[in-house]
Amino acid sequence: MDFLNLLARLADLDSTTAAPQLAAPRRAALGRLGQAGTALLPGLLLSALSQPATAGTLDTRTRLDVLLLVRQLAALGNELHSRALGLVAGYPALPLTATEKAGIQVIQQQEAQRVTVFSQLITDGGATLPATPRYDFTGSRNGTQTALYPDIQTNPATYLLVAQVVKDVAVRVYKSQVDFVRADAYLTETLLRSHSAEARHASHLRTMRRQRGVAVKSWVSPDDAPVAATSPAIAKVYEGESGFIQTYNASGANGQGGALVSVPFDSTLPINVATPPLSAEAILRKVAEAFDEPADAIVATNVAALFTY
Amino acid sequence: MADLADTSFSGRALRRRTFLRVAGATAASSALVLAGCGNDDDDPTPGPDGGTGTLVFAANDTGILNLTYLVAQIQASLYQKVVTAPPSDFTAADTAAFVDMRDHEVIYREFYKSVLGTSVYDNGLTTALEFNFTTYTLTTRKGAYEAARTLEDLAVGAYNGLGRRLANSSYLRLLLKITSVKARHAAFVRDQAEPNSFAGPDVITPTGNQAGLDTIKTPAEVAKLLAPLVPVVLVADNLMTL
Numbered sequence: 001m002d003f004l005n006l007l008a009r010l011a012d013l014d015s016t017t018a019a020p021q022l023a024a025p026r027r028a029a030l031g032r033l034g035q036a037g038t039a040l041l042p043g044l045l046l047s048a049l050s051q052p053a054t055a056g057t058l059d060t061r062t063r064l065d066v067l068l069l070v071r072q073l074a075a076l077g078n079e080l081h082s083r084a085l086g087l088v089a090g091y092p093a094l095p096l097t098a099t100e101k102a103g104i105q106v107i108q109q110q111e112a113q114r115v116t117v118f119s120q121l122i123t124d125g126g127a128t129l130p131a132t133p134r135y136d137f138t139g140s141r142n143g144t145q146t147a148l149y150p151d152i153q154t155n156p157a158t159y160l161l162v163a164q165v166v167k168d169v170a171v172r173v174y175k176s177q178v179d180f181v182r183a184d185a186y187l188t189e190t191l192l193r194s195h196s197a198e199a200r201h202a203s204h205l206r207t208m209r210r211q212r213g214v215a216v217k218s219w220v221s222p223d224d225a226p227v228a229a230t231s232p233a234i235a236k237v238y239e240g241e242s243g244f245i246q247t248y249n250a251s252g253a254n255g256q257g258g259a260l261v262s263v264p265f266d267s268t269l270p271i272n273v274a275t276p277p278l279s280a281e282a283i284l285r286k287v288a289e290a291f292d293e294p295a296d297a298i299v300a301t302n303v304a305a306l307f308t309y
Numbered sequence: 310m311a312d313l314a315d316t317s318f319s320g321r322a323l324r325r326r327t328f329l330r331v332a333g334a335t336a337a338s339s340a341l342v343l344a345g346c347g348n349d350d351d352d353p354t355p356g357p358d359g360g361t362g363t364l365v366f367a368a369n370d371t372g373i374l375n376l377t378y379l380v381a382q383i384q385a386s387l388y389q390k391v392v393t394a395p396p397s398d399f400t401a402a403d404t405a406a407f408v409d410m411r412d413h414e415v416i417y418r419e420f421y422k423s424v425l426g427t428s429v430y431d432n433g434l435t436t437a438l439e440f441n442f443t444t445y446t447l448t449t450r451k452g453a454y455e456a457a458r459t460l461e462d463l464a465v466g467a468y469n470g471l472g473r474r475l476a477n478s479s480y481l482r483l484l485l486k487i488t489s490v491k492a493r494h495a496a497f498v499r500d501q502a503e504p505n506s507f508a509g510p511d512v513i514t515p516t517g518n519q520a521g522l523d524t525i526k527t528p529a530e531v532a533k534l535l536a537p538l539v540p541v542v543l544v545a546d547n548l549m550t551l
Contacts, residue, residue, distance in 0.1 A: 192472045196469060219413075246420070
């Protein structure tokens with residue numbers, strides 16, 4: 001391995017195996033060492049390599065972990081929609097209208113395409129693909145417990161609700177995963193493009209449900225009819241989506257890690273432009289709509305676990 | 310497993326850049342010089358008539374956020390125009406949706422302006438830029454949704470291309486929170502313009518090894534697509550170096 005490659009690999013380790021909270025100080029430390037001169041490189045090597053082991057209980061993920069997660073979500077979606085369309089033996093097609101069916105076909109085909117994209121990236125990296133899981137979208141784990149959605153294979157309304165929840169949670173979890181792959185531009189772009197594709201699908205499923213009479217917007221809104229918390233995992237899917245507080249770190253000299261700033265949506269920003277103006281509460285509901293919140297991987301894997309046995 | 314994207318060109322490019330940042334004090338200081346340039350060039354602001362001038366986006370987060378700020382300004386302006394004078398065939402649901410999207414875009418506009426502070430590109434302007442929507446037919450429902458579709462798809466592609474260029478991770482997190490809402494807007498307005506077109510082959514790559522992935526635009530492509538709407542010359546070349 002040549003010297004440049006070694007350093008590039010260290011940089012990768014730094015950004016991909018560390019929790020975001022830990023990454024910045026470590027990068028700053030590396031920067032200082034770099035300025036002090038290359039004589040310190042052996043020390044840099046040791047400290048960079050030993051850090052991940054001390055990362056504690058924070059969610060830390062490698063690029064492989066991230067790829068396996070997004071592949072798992074795409075595969076689950078592919079199976080859910082394939083069964084609804086009657087493409088899987090033993091699961092007759094749901095009574096969807098022709099227009100509804102055409103939309104679901106688009107979603108199903110793009111899920112399958114993304115399974116292929118992620119599988120390729122995983123095997124290109126020398127890892128092996130996991131065995132295909134067994135699914136039970138009623139949530140009964142193959143009849144071993146009370147079903148959460150007993151009529152999902154016959155009732156389009158139930159299927160569309162589950163489809164929306166699975167998409168909305170995927171959108172949230174993609175956001176948190178980008179932190180773990182930032183050192184890899186190609187993978188970052190792949191995740192971003194997959195993330196917005198998921199959001200398009202979620203929007204369409206919501207539009208379909210609204211056309212069927214459900215009070216739900218195409219974007220996640222505090223005004224949406226609440227989704228029944230059939231399990232603790234489902235209850236987590238929209239938790240924290242109704243807040244209006246957004247914060248960021250003002251950029252320090254290195255573009256990282258300055259002071260934490262809260263965006264003054266509730267005080268000074270002139271965002272209430274309606275005629276007549278909305279109530280203070282109503283405009284903050286719009287702020288909540290305008291930002292989709294990230295969620296940790298476990299929020300999505302817990303939902304996936306409901307339908308896998 | 311650390312080599313997953315070794316075969317990709319952009320993966321290799323980023324590796325090199327990361328290397329420079331980690332190991333090179335020289336590289337770090339030249340980045341600072343760029344950061345110090347602010348968002349503007351020597352002759353950055355539009356002329357007093359709003360019809361001349363050049364807007365140069367700097368090669369840093371300030372440049373990126375000024376571009377997303379401009380996109381939000383344009384979209385807020387478009388939705389406001391439609392809300393103020395709705396097409397005669399608009400339903401109550403259409404109006405409600407456009408009001409929502411107008412409010413979201415105003416929220417984005419003011420959010421970016423707040424983050425940028427005095428670095429916002431129009432800080433010194435006495436009158437805000439006037440955008441030119443004459444290429445759109447905003448007097449019909451179909452035309453209004455088609456205009457919204459063009460801009461929402463453009464915004465999604467722009468955001469997907471800008472994400473990896475941001476240095477400040479907290480900005481990227483906010484950008485991602487906004488991106489998915491923009492994609493939801495895009496899918497909604499596409500479905501209204503043409504049923505089931507929410508993820509059509511003009512935005513989601515239909516075949517090949519990127520099949521299933523959404524649209525992505527470089528900053529230069531974004532500037533070119535925005536050009537007809539904006540009364541100044543947009544120069545996003547610096548963002549291409551990020």
